[in-house]
Amino acid sequence: MHRFVGRLLAQGGATARRIATVAVIATFTAGAAFAQSFVFNNVSIEGNQRVAVGTILTYAGISQGEALTTAGLNDAAQAIRASGLFESVDVIPSGSTLLIRVVEYPTINRINIEGNARLRDSELLPFVQSQPRRAYNPTQAESDTAAITQAYAQQGRINATVTPSIIPLSDNRVDLVFVVTESAVTEVERISFLGNRTYSDSRLQRVLDTKQAGVLRAIISRDTYSPERVAADRELLTDFYNSRGYPDFVVQNVDVALTRERDAYLITYNLREGQKFAFGSVTVTSEIEGLDPAPFQDAIRVRQGATYSPVPIETDITRIERLAVNRGVNFLQVDTRITRNPRDLTLDLNYVLVPGPRIFVERIDIEGNGTTLDRVIRNQVDVVEGDPFNPREIRDSARRIRALGFFQDVAVNARQGTTENQVIVDVDVVEGPTGSLSFGANYNSDTGLGLVASYKQSNFQGRGQSLSFDLSTAETNRNLSFSFSEPALLGRDLRMGLNLAYSTTDNENALYDTEKFRFSPSLTFPVSENGRxxxxxxxxxxxxxxxxxxxxxxxxxxxxxxxxxxxxxxYTYSYDTRRSGLNPNAGVLLRFGQEYGFGDAQFIKSTALVGAETKVWNEEVTLRATLEGGHLAYQEGTSRVTDRFFMGSRVMRGFEAGGIGPRDALTDDALGGNAFAVVRLETEFPLGLPSEYGITGGAFIDYGSVWNVGETFGETVIYDEFTPRAVAGLSVFWTTPIGPLRFNFTEALQSEEFDNTKSFDVTISTSF
Structure with missing residues (x-):
C-alpha cells in the first residue's frame, strides 16, 4: 500500500494525490477497526428454540469478560454456523452485552424417497446421511442427493435425476423428500481394441470384467460402465499379456464415449503389444559374502526357452527365500536382473542374492473383521511377530486372504513401527456375504425334474469353516446331504472334512428301490506344491x-x-496344475484313490482320473482329454447293484442312465459293473456370436465301457465282458447367471443291441 501511494504522489497529479489521501485514510481506519476490542459482561441469545444456550456458547467459544476483537466476533459467528444447526447467525455487540441472534434450521420429521422403482428404499437410504429428529442442513441434503445420484450411476442409469425438497410442518419441523426421476440403463454397447495383433477382440473381451450389453442385460450388471471396473480391466489386460510373453505390453489409453443419445457407452482400449519374448539363460549369483549360490540354482524352475511370464519368476523368488530361511540365512533379498537380447527375442534372467534391510515385524493389527475371527485371517499370514520382514510375504498374504472369499475388500500394508528397524503390518478387511439359502427346481436328463433346497455357509460363525445342507427330490430319487469342513485344523494347513449323505431311488430301469447312507470324515494336507x-x-x-x-x-x-x-x-492323491498359473494356457489333473472295505463285506475300490487341457490358435480353441476308470474287487462277499459302477451322462454321454453295460438277458435290467473305463476327447470353440452372450460351441468323442458283474448266481448276463461303445456329438456351452449350461447333441457310433441311447441331454458344464 505504501509503495502504491508513493508512486501516485510521484506522478504529481491532483487526482492522484486525492486518491492517495483516501487510500491512506482507509488503511488507518481499517487498522483501527481491526484493532478495536470489546469486553462483554453479558451475552444474550435470541431465536433459539431447540438448541440450549450453553451449547451455542460452547460453539462460539466466548467467555464472560473476555476481550474480543472484531475478527474474534466474526470467528465466533462462523463457529456457530459451522455447527450446521442454524440457518442464520448474527453476532452484534451492544455496549457491555453481546447479542447473538440465530434462526434454527427445522427438525427433520421423516425422510422419504419418491419416484424410485428400480432401486428400493432399503438400497438408497444407506446413502442418506441426513437423519430424522435432527436438524435439516441444506448442504447435507445436497450431499445426500449426489450420493443417491451416484448410486443410480453405478447401476448404469447416469441420466437419473434427484431433487431434494422439504415439506414444512408445525413446530418448525419438515419432511425431507428426495424426488427421483429414473432413467434407462446406460449400457456398454461396444468394447473394442486398437493395436491388438496377436489376440482377437473377442478373446480380449473375455479377459475383461466389464461386458458388452447382451440378451442377459436385465440380470448381468457387468454391462454397465464403471470407472473403477475399467481401471481393474486395464490391470487384467496387462497381466494377461505379461503372462503370455509380452513384457512391454501397455494400455496406452482408454477412450470412453457416450453415444449421441446418451443411452450407451463406447469403450476403446488403445494397446501396444510389443514383441513376444522367451527366457534365455537363467542363473543365480550371490553378493552376500560366504553364501554359495549353487543350492539356490537347484531351487529355480524357470527353464531356458520357456515363454516369458512374471508368474514363474515370483514363484522362484518365493522358493529361494524359503530355502534361505531353512538354511538360516535371514534378511536375504532377491533382485531380478534381466538382460534383453533383441536379436533372438530372449530375456536372460539373473537372480541376484543381496543383503536385505534388517527389519522385523513388531506386530500385526487386524481391523474391520466384525464377523471373521482374527485367527482365520492370521492363518493366511505366514509371518508372526518378531520374524524378519519380507514384503513379498505380505503381498502373498493379501492374495491368500482375498482367496478366502469372505471379504469385499482386503488391504495389507506395512508402516513404521516404534523403532526404525520394526514395522507394523496392518490388515484391513471389509466383510462380505458368505452364506446362501435357496429354494428352487432343477432338471437333469437322467433323473428328470426335481425340487431342491440348500443352505451354504463358507464362513460359519466367522471361523472360516464351511457348512452346507442340501435336499433334493426328483422323479426317480431323493437325496439329503450334509457337509462340514475345517480348513486349518489345529492352526495348520490341514483340512478336516465331515460328510453325511442319505439317498433313496425308484429305479425306472429295474423293478426295485434302493436306500443308501454314508458317513465319512477325512483329513487333507499338502504333500507337494501341487499335490494333495x-x-x-x-x-x-x-x-x-x-x-x-x-x-x-x-x-x-x-x-x-x-x-x-x-x-x-x-486315500486319494491329487495333483493339479490348473490353478498354479505357471502356464495360463494348459493344465493337468491327476487323481487316484482307493478304499479298503471291511465289515459285512471286504473289498478294494480303486478309481483314477487323468485329465489335460490346453488352448490353441491364440487361445480361441480349447482342447481337453480325459481318461477315467474304476475297479471294484471283493475278497469276501459280493458286489450288489447298489455298489457297482454305472455310466451316467457325466461319465459317458449319449446313453441313458444305466443304458450300457451288463444286463440280465431275460429281464433287460441294468446291473452295473465292477469295472469301467472311458476316454473323453473334446474341443470348445467360438461360434462367432458376440462374447457377451456367453455362448460357444464344442465337439466331442467318448469311448469306453462298464463290465464285470461278479457273482451272477447262475443267471445269464450279456455284455459282461468289455464291449466298447463310442459316441460322437456336438455341444453348445452357455454361461448363464444360474451356472454354465451344456447342451449335448449325440450320435452313437458304436453300441450294442440292448443299449439305451439318447440324442440330447443338458447338464451343468464342468471341467475335467
Missing amino acids: LTLQYAFDYADLTDVSASASQIIINEAAIGSVSTHSLG
Missing part, C-alpha cells in the same frame, strides 16, 4: 427294497442278502 493327499474313513449302509417278482433274479438274490453295512479306510 486325503485320508478318510467311511461307514456305508445299503439296502435293496421293494423288489418286484418280475425283476432280474440276480437282483432278487442280492436283495435276499439284506442290508449291508461296511467300514472302509481310504
Whole structure:
C-alpha cells in the first residue's frame, strides 16, 4: 500500500494525490477497526428454540469478560454456523452485552424417497446421511442427493435425476423428500481394441470384467460402465499379456464415449503389444559374502526357452527365500536382473542374492473383521511377530486372504513401527456375504425334474469353516446331504472334512428301490506344491427294497442278502496344475484313490482320473482329454447293484442312465459293473456370436465301457465282458447367471443291441 501511494504522489497529479489521501485514510481506519476490542459482561441469545444456550456458547467459544476483537466476533459467528444447526447467525455487540441472534434450521420429521422403482428404499437410504429428529442442513441434503445420484450411476442409469425438497410442518419441523426421476440403463454397447495383433477382440473381451450389453442385460450388471471396473480391466489386460510373453505390453489409453443419445457407452482400449519374448539363460549369483549360490540354482524352475511370464519368476523368488530361511540365512533379498537380447527375442534372467534391510515385524493389527475371527485371517499370514520382514510375504498374504472369499475388500500394508528397524503390518478387511439359502427346481436328463433346497455357509460363525445342507427330490430319487469342513485344523494347513449323505431311488430301469447312507470324515494336507493327499474313513449302509417278482433274479438274490453295512479306510492323491498359473494356457489333473472295505463285506475300490487341457490358435480353441476308470474287487462277499459302477451322462454321454453295460438277458435290467473305463476327447470353440452372450460351441468323442458283474448266481448276463461303445456329438456351452449350461447333441457310433441311447441331454458344464 505504501509503495502504491508513493508512486501516485510521484506522478504529481491532483487526482492522484486525492486518491492517495483516501487510500491512506482507509488503511488507518481499517487498522483501527481491526484493532478495536470489546469486553462483554453479558451475552444474550435470541431465536433459539431447540438448541440450549450453553451449547451455542460452547460453539462460539466466548467467555464472560473476555476481550474480543472484531475478527474474534466474526470467528465466533462462523463457529456457530459451522455447527450446521442454524440457518442464520448474527453476532452484534451492544455496549457491555453481546447479542447473538440465530434462526434454527427445522427438525427433520421423516425422510422419504419418491419416484424410485428400480432401486428400493432399503438400497438408497444407506446413502442418506441426513437423519430424522435432527436438524435439516441444506448442504447435507445436497450431499445426500449426489450420493443417491451416484448410486443410480453405478447401476448404469447416469441420466437419473434427484431433487431434494422439504415439506414444512408445525413446530418448525419438515419432511425431507428426495424426488427421483429414473432413467434407462446406460449400457456398454461396444468394447473394442486398437493395436491388438496377436489376440482377437473377442478373446480380449473375455479377459475383461466389464461386458458388452447382451440378451442377459436385465440380470448381468457387468454391462454397465464403471470407472473403477475399467481401471481393474486395464490391470487384467496387462497381466494377461505379461503372462503370455509380452513384457512391454501397455494400455496406452482408454477412450470412453457416450453415444449421441446418451443411452450407451463406447469403450476403446488403445494397446501396444510389443514383441513376444522367451527366457534365455537363467542363473543365480550371490553378493552376500560366504553364501554359495549353487543350492539356490537347484531351487529355480524357470527353464531356458520357456515363454516369458512374471508368474514363474515370483514363484522362484518365493522358493529361494524359503530355502534361505531353512538354511538360516535371514534378511536375504532377491533382485531380478534381466538382460534383453533383441536379436533372438530372449530375456536372460539373473537372480541376484543381496543383503536385505534388517527389519522385523513388531506386530500385526487386524481391523474391520466384525464377523471373521482374527485367527482365520492370521492363518493366511505366514509371518508372526518378531520374524524378519519380507514384503513379498505380505503381498502373498493379501492374495491368500482375498482367496478366502469372505471379504469385499482386503488391504495389507506395512508402516513404521516404534523403532526404525520394526514395522507394523496392518490388515484391513471389509466383510462380505458368505452364506446362501435357496429354494428352487432343477432338471437333469437322467433323473428328470426335481425340487431342491440348500443352505451354504463358507464362513460359519466367522471361523472360516464351511457348512452346507442340501435336499433334493426328483422323479426317480431323493437325496439329503450334509457337509462340514475345517480348513486349518489345529492352526495348520490341514483340512478336516465331515460328510453325511442319505439317498433313496425308484429305479425306472429295474423293478426295485434302493436306500443308501454314508458317513465319512477325512483329513487333507499338502504333500507337494501341487499335490494333495486325503485320508478318510467311511461307514456305508445299503439296502435293496421293494423288489418286484418280475425283476432280474440276480437282483432278487442280492436283495435276499439284506442290508449291508461296511467300514472302509481310504486315500486319494491329487495333483493339479490348473490353478498354479505357471502356464495360463494348459493344465493337468491327476487323481487316484482307493478304499479298503471291511465289515459285512471286504473289498478294494480303486478309481483314477487323468485329465489335460490346453488352448490353441491364440487361445480361441480349447482342447481337453480325459481318461477315467474304476475297479471294484471283493475278497469276501459280493458286489450288489447298489455298489457297482454305472455310466451316467457325466461319465459317458449319449446313453441313458444305466443304458450300457451288463444286463440280465431275460429281464433287460441294468446291473452295473465292477469295472469301467472311458476316454473323453473334446474341443470348445467360438461360434462367432458376440462374447457377451456367453455362448460357444464344442465337439466331442467318448469311448469306453462298464463290465464285470461278479457273482451272477447262475443267471445269464450279456455284455459282461468289455464291449466298447463310442459316441460322437456336438455341444453348445452357455454361461448363464444360474451356472454354465451344456447342451449335448449325440450320435452313437458304436453300441450294442440292448443299449439305451439318447440324442440330447443338458447338464451343468464342468471341467475335467
